[in-house]
Structure formats: C-alpha cells, structure tokens
Amino acid sequence: MKFPSVKTLAEGAANTIKRFPFEVLFALAGTIAATVRIELRDISPANENWCYRTMMVANLGFLLSLSVTLYAESRALTTNTRLLFRFGAAVIAVGFIFLLNPGERQADYIRFTLLSLSFHLLIAFAAFTAPGHVQGFWQFNKTLFLRILTAVLYSIALALGISAAIAATNYLFNFKFEWDTYTILWTWIIGMFSSVFFLAGVPADFNALDEDLNYPKGLKIFTQYVLIPLATVYVLILLAYETKILVEWNLPKGVVSYLILSYSVFGILSLLLVYPIREQEENKWLKTYTRSFYFLLIPLLVLLFLAVGARVNKYGVTEYRYFLILLTCWLAFITAYFLLFKQQNIKLIPISLCVLTLLTIYGPQSGFSIARYSQQQILVKHFKKYDAYKNGKLISLKGKKIKGIDGSRTVATLDYLIEHYDFNSLQPYFNTDLGKVNDSLSIKKSKWNTGFIVSRYELRDKKLTWVKKQLGLTKYTGYIYNDTIANVSVINEDAQRFYFNNEDGLVNVKGFDYILNLNIYGSDVASTVKEKGMVIKQSNKLQETYNLWINDELFSFDATAIAKELIANKKIAVADTSTNADDVDRPSLNYTIPAQYLTVTKESKTYIVTLVLSGFGFSYDVDKAIVPTQVTGTYLLKKKIDNK
Structure with missing residues (x-):
C-alpha cells in the first residue's frame, strides 16, 4: 500500500477548497464562532448568543451551499451560473441570522434543527433531480454515509492523539493548558478537519454512479442478519402491546408514539440499505419482507394516531405533538405508496420528507404557529373558567378560590409560552408593554454569578415570576404529573x-x-432485598410526610x-x-x-x-x-x- 505524500495531500486539500469554496468558508466561520463562544462563556450572554446564531447560520450555509453545488454540477451549469446559485444560497443562509434567536425563543432551537434536517435531506437528492438515476442516487448516499463514518473516526483519533500530547506536556514540563485548550482543539478538528475531509470524498462523476453495481458485503451481512431481525422483533413486541390495548380497552401510553416512530425509521432504513440487491435471485425474500413490513405498519399507525390524538384532545397541541401527527401522516403516505404502486422510486422518501419539514418551520401552517395558538387558547380557557378574561385581556386571579390543579396547569401553560415564544406570545393579553418589562429584567445582575448580567435561563425564570405575580398565580407551580400537582405543595407568596x-x-x-x-x-417506589427477605417501599405526600415500609411495618x-x-x-x-x-x-x-x-x-x-x-x-x-x-x-x- 502506497501512502500519499504531503504534496499529494496538499493538492487534494486545495482541489477540495477550489471545488467547495463557500462550504469551506461557512465551516471556518462556524468554527471561529464556536471558539469565540468558548472564550465568552459566562462573560457576555448577548455576544454568546450571537455566537450561537453564527454557528447555526454556518451549519445551514454549509449544507445549503453543498446542495446547490451538487445540483449545479449534475446539471453541468456554466461557471457564472454556478457562482450565481452559490451566492444566492449563501445570502439565504446568512439571512437566517436575523430569524433565529435562541437566546430569546427556545423554539428557535427546534427551527434550526428542522432547517438542518431539511438541508441534509436536500443534499441526498440535489444531484438526482432528473427522472431515473435511482441506482446512482443509492450509491451516492451510500458513499456519503461511509465517508461521514470515516471522517468521524479519523477526527476522534486525531483529537484524542493531540489531547494526549497536550496532557503529556502539562505533566512533563509543567505547562498550564486549561480545559478550554482541549475544547478549542476538538472544535477545530471537528469544524475544519472533518468538514474538509468529508468534502474531499464527495463523488464528482454522478453518471458513473449509475453504472456502479458494487454492494459492500459487510453492509449486506449487517442489514440482513442484524437490522432486519431486530426490526422484526421490535414489531412483534409492538403488535403484542396493541393486542393488550384492545383486550384491556385502555388508551395507549404516551411513550408508545416514540417506539412506533423509532421502529418505522429503523425499518425503512433497513429496506433502503438492501434496495439494490432486492431483485437478486437469492434475495427475493426481501420483496416479500418489504410488503410485510408496510402491512404490519398499518395497525401501528392506527395506534399512533390514537396515542397522539388522546393527548392533543386533553392538553392541546405542542410542537412535538404537531410533529408526531405530521410524521404519522407522512408514514401513512409512504406506506400507501409502497403498497399500491409497483413502480417504486426510493427518491420519494427524502424528497417528500424534505418538503414536509420545510413546511413545518415558518408560516401559519407551521408547527410553531399552530402550537402557539393552541396553548394561547388553553390559557384563555383557564381564565374564562374563573371569569378572569375581559375584552381580550387576562385579569388577576388573586383572591379567587381556584383549584390547585387549575392553578398549576395555568402556570405550566404560561411557562411553555414564555420558554418557547418569549413575552411576545403574551402581549395580546396585557395592557403593559412587555418589551419594556423584558428590558428592565434583562439589565439586572445575576444572583448566581456576581458581577455578571442575568443569564438567559434566569431571565426566563424572572419573566415567569413577573407574569405569575401580575396574574395572582405566585403560589402555584407548573409541575403536574398524572393530572395531580407533582410532589409540590402550594406556597403562599408572602411566606x-x-x-x-x-x-x-x-x-x-x-x-x-x-x-x-x-x-x-414519586410515590409507592418499591425495592426488594431478596437475600435478606426484606421488602422496602417508600411513599410521600407532597413532601410533607415520608412513609417507609419494611415488609408490613410502617415508619412515618x-x-x-x-x-x-x-x-x-x-x-x-x-x-x-x-x-x-x-x-x-x-x-x-x-x-x-x-x-x-x-x-x-x-x-x-x-x-x-x-x-x-x-x-x-x-x-x-x-x-x-x-x-x-x-x-x-x-x-x-x-x-x-x-x-x-
């Protein structure tokens, strides 16, 4: 085996930067922002927030620029047209720095995640927007997948090696490299080295991929003898649980939603990995397994609709419930497509999911708009119940006799709206200018870090405290478990x-x-000491009385x-x-x-x-x-x- 020379490596890196200049610049910008954020930690929350926003934009810019580059190369566009497309993608990506503000809105973390996911999916098919080329599409994504794994492996090995060298110099020569040295090292290796290494392995000849029938033997063994058997066991467990639900006639547990979604993703990934070999004579059983997978998915999707619907009916829509509903609908669409159509195109999976994801981020149909409206209506409903909603404004509940569970639910709703959508979501219900209130609260010093401005987490807590005081809800918490106030007693505001x-x-x-x-x-949490013949159980009521049972003897x-x-x-x-x-x-x-x-x-x-x-x-x-x-x-x- 001939190892590449330093000259060859340098030329390879130069060619990669030449092919992907915008991508490398975005990677560099994100890495610098991450480095600055490390140095500003707990010193300047406002500037730290700008670092987060820059890192988000850098990630989105990298992904969007790569998508545009792949599309332009696949269409053989002229150099000037390619440059125009790339510049347009960069402008769009940079524009998100004015839309994403996680320091004020927790929901922007979710928006960023969705944008990043949609742009990842865009990369998967950007070079294969023309009809056909399904084999090339599969080979391209297989290559990217393996390249990512290789980049991760190399980056970890390099970072660990250099970290060990720094630690050795600290020990042998009494150097004083602190924790931030290691953090910055890992940041640059992950941000720059892994990015350039990954880009160097992105295929350039897309037509040649259509002719590539190579299939890794290790991937075949892993998929057929690990992934597919695991998916089969998984679905049998879920079907058994669904049978139990029907026999007992109870609503499904909330966690079943995530189990079904995990199984669905797990199963679809397994089928995609074996797609090129499903027509081979020795693998005909894969086509039967594929149809069985989608048939068995139907009753699970019905169970998923029931699980999500029950909670939406009781607690309203949140972003996560919205996404669960949408994913369930998407899975139903994909299931129908692969069961009803003989001519199947696997490109439909990333294309449809990418479009659906983009539709959930901004606009009246987005998960954030719908969740915000739903929780606002629940808040209004709580106040209407106690005749504390007049002319579109909330009236203080102080002095009114309200149930503890209602008070806690109201505070929980307020907490959700402030955490995810900041004060803006409550402005319609107050005559007071909440923007000015926000400014007055944000200039206060932190009570935890002397000399520092209040952190964004403290600021959210102060906003909730202010709102609770204005609405006469100071003595209530937002902790609810199984429709009861969870181990938190009501505290008088004057206590x-x-x-x-x-x-x-x-x-x-x-x-x-x-x-x-x-x-x-929690209550009735039991533990057993079998070897000593003891059964120990604890329970408590709102932290006020602690009960301990040893066998049948009670200690209170x-x-x-x-x-x-x-x-x-x-x-x-x-x-x-x-x-x-x-x-x-x-x-x-x-x-x-x-x-x-x-x-x-x-x-x-x-x-x-x-x-x-x-x-x-x-x-x-x-x-x-x-x-x-x-x-x-x-x-x-x-x-x-x-x-x-």
Whole structure:
C-alpha cells in the first residue's frame, strides 16, 4: 500500500477548497464562532448568543451551499451560473441570522434543527433531480454515509492523539493548558478537519454512479442478519402491546408514539440499505419482507394516531405533538405508496420528507404557529373558567378560590409560552408593554454569578415570576404529573423561606445494618432485598410526610412537625444563623445546625429506623402554614435482635 505524500495531500486539500469554496468558508466561520463562544462563556450572554446564531447560520450555509453545488454540477451549469446559485444560497443562509434567536425563543432551537434536517435531506437528492438515476442516487448516499463514518473516526483519533500530547506536556514540563485548550482543539478538528475531509470524498462523476453495481458485503451481512431481525422483533413486541390495548380497552401510553416512530425509521432504513440487491435471485425474500413490513405498519399507525390524538384532545397541541401527527401522516403516505404502486422510486422518501419539514418551520401552517395558538387558547380557557378574561385581556386571579390543579396547569401553560415564544406570545393579553418589562429584567445582575448580567435561563425564570405575580398565580407551580400537582405543595407568596443545613459532613452509620436514600420524588417506589427477605417501599405526600415500609411495618416521619420544632426552638435559630441569602424573588434564611436537630428515630416490633436530614428547606407563612420545599436525607435501618 502506497501512502500519499504531503504534496499529494496538499493538492487534494486545495482541489477540495477550489471545488467547495463557500462550504469551506461557512465551516471556518462556524468554527471561529464556536471558539469565540468558548472564550465568552459566562462573560457576555448577548455576544454568546450571537455566537450561537453564527454557528447555526454556518451549519445551514454549509449544507445549503453543498446542495446547490451538487445540483449545479449534475446539471453541468456554466461557471457564472454556478457562482450565481452559490451566492444566492449563501445570502439565504446568512439571512437566517436575523430569524433565529435562541437566546430569546427556545423554539428557535427546534427551527434550526428542522432547517438542518431539511438541508441534509436536500443534499441526498440535489444531484438526482432528473427522472431515473435511482441506482446512482443509492450509491451516492451510500458513499456519503461511509465517508461521514470515516471522517468521524479519523477526527476522534486525531483529537484524542493531540489531547494526549497536550496532557503529556502539562505533566512533563509543567505547562498550564486549561480545559478550554482541549475544547478549542476538538472544535477545530471537528469544524475544519472533518468538514474538509468529508468534502474531499464527495463523488464528482454522478453518471458513473449509475453504472456502479458494487454492494459492500459487510453492509449486506449487517442489514440482513442484524437490522432486519431486530426490526422484526421490535414489531412483534409492538403488535403484542396493541393486542393488550384492545383486550384491556385502555388508551395507549404516551411513550408508545416514540417506539412506533423509532421502529418505522429503523425499518425503512433497513429496506433502503438492501434496495439494490432486492431483485437478486437469492434475495427475493426481501420483496416479500418489504410488503410485510408496510402491512404490519398499518395497525401501528392506527395506534399512533390514537396515542397522539388522546393527548392533543386533553392538553392541546405542542410542537412535538404537531410533529408526531405530521410524521404519522407522512408514514401513512409512504406506506400507501409502497403498497399500491409497483413502480417504486426510493427518491420519494427524502424528497417528500424534505418538503414536509420545510413546511413545518415558518408560516401559519407551521408547527410553531399552530402550537402557539393552541396553548394561547388553553390559557384563555383557564381564565374564562374563573371569569378572569375581559375584552381580550387576562385579569388577576388573586383572591379567587381556584383549584390547585387549575392553578398549576395555568402556570405550566404560561411557562411553555414564555420558554418557547418569549413575552411576545403574551402581549395580546396585557395592557403593559412587555418589551419594556423584558428590558428592565434583562439589565439586572445575576444572583448566581456576581458581577455578571442575568443569564438567559434566569431571565426566563424572572419573566415567569413577573407574569405569575401580575396574574395572582405566585403560589402555584407548573409541575403536574398524572393530572395531580407533582410532589409540590402550594406556597403562599408572602411566606418566609428557611433552609437548615446539617453541619456534619458525614452520616454516622455505626450500629445500623443498612443505609437507604430518602426518596421524595414519586410515590409507592418499591425495592426488594431478596437475600435478606426484606421488602422496602417508600411513599410521600407532597413532601410533607415520608412513609417507609419494611415488609408490613410502617415508619412515618412528619416533615412539618420537624419544621415546627426548629422554628419553636429560638435558641437554635439565634445561635446558629449563618447567612441571609440575597434572592430577590424568593429570599431564604439559611442556618447551619447540629445533626441531632435534623435526626428522627422510629421503632417497630422488628426494626429501628432513623431519618437523618442533610438539608431541609421549607416555607412558613403568616397563617403558620408550613410547606417543605427542599429535602434531602438518609434512612438508617437496624433489625432488632430476637432474644427468643
């Protein structure tokens, strides 16, 4: 085997840059933006956001430019026409920097992902827009797929090797290369080396691909003996679950939607990988398997429609539910096409999915417009229920008796709208200029990083806090699980927050047989110690009472009783008060106290159980109501000696 010389490698890189100048420039711009973002981390959120936007544009520009280049080459366009097409693609890509603003709108991350996906799909068929050329289309995408895997392998090997060299110099010569050195190294290798390496392997002779009947033997073995058997097992499990649904006559679980979609993608990918060899005499069974796959997909699609429809009917449309519905419709279309038409063109898969994806991003038919409208209507419905919606504006619910679950659902809807669509989505329902409110909140200093401007995540939280206060919803959270407020009690907005910290860094387990972490999330979470004949189960009610069962013996710990004792004991509070946390939204008094005041012991006929709290936070309002908020701790278990 003859290894290429340095001159050959340099010439190859030069030819690649000459063939793909715009693509390389976009890769360079994205890499520089990523490097700057690393240096600006936690220093300048506004400029950091611009780095994110530049990286997004660079990714989209790279993909769109490559698509245009492939199309122009396949159509043998003149040099000037090619340059015009490339320049137009670059202008379109750069224009997205004014449309995508993830620092303010979480939904823009999804928009970017969809745009990137659609442009990836565009690359798959850009050079094969003319009728026919199905064999060349398959060979082209196989080549790109293998080239991507090779680029990833080479990039990881190169980055690990250089990282090890840097670490060695740190150790041997006492150099001070920090973590950002490694991050920047990986950024440049992934951003530039892998991009140029990948572009160097993009086929240039598209007509020759039509004549290429080569099929990798390893791919055939992997597909026939790994992917297809796995897909078969997968579908049998899903069909068994569907049978269970019909027998029990219950609505399907929400997660089944993702399982069916995963199976569908998995199965279609398997069929695409074996497409060129399906007509070979020894592989005739593949045509039968293909029809069986699409037939078996029909009942699963019905189940998918039911699963998504049930949740849309109850909670409205969100972006993810919108995409699930659209993907289900697309799968139904592809299934019908491959079952009803004998002349099948696999190019239809990326073309139809690319067009569908682009339609979901912007416009009144997009997932974002529909999801935003749906959640706005749900918000209005919540306020209308309590006669707090007049002349198109929301009225404060303060002083009204509303159900806790309704309050939490309303806050959850507000949180969703602010996180995904910022204040703009709520402006129609307020007389106050929310733009000015946003400006006033964004200039405040961060409460977590002294001297820094508030982060975008803190800013979203402050926006939600402001809206909750304006609408009289301060005491409600947005955490809901199975139509109940999930382990979060209602907190009075006037309540004082306390937090007691165990001053002992270690838990003394001397004299006990077992140690078990306190579980405050979820109910009836059971664990079994089979070798000792013990069945241990925990449950709690809104963090207020912690129940532990050992076999049939119950040990109950009242968190509110512990809180009352701490407040009542003035000696502890005065002697051990350490700091008063400066939290504008929720001020908290912090204490560090001896472990004995955060330790409670219970006994039964068979066991002794001690609860040791390492951290205990709660609110205490003017009505002397106590609501635990932050609780961490450990159970110590000891079995009594049987004297019989």
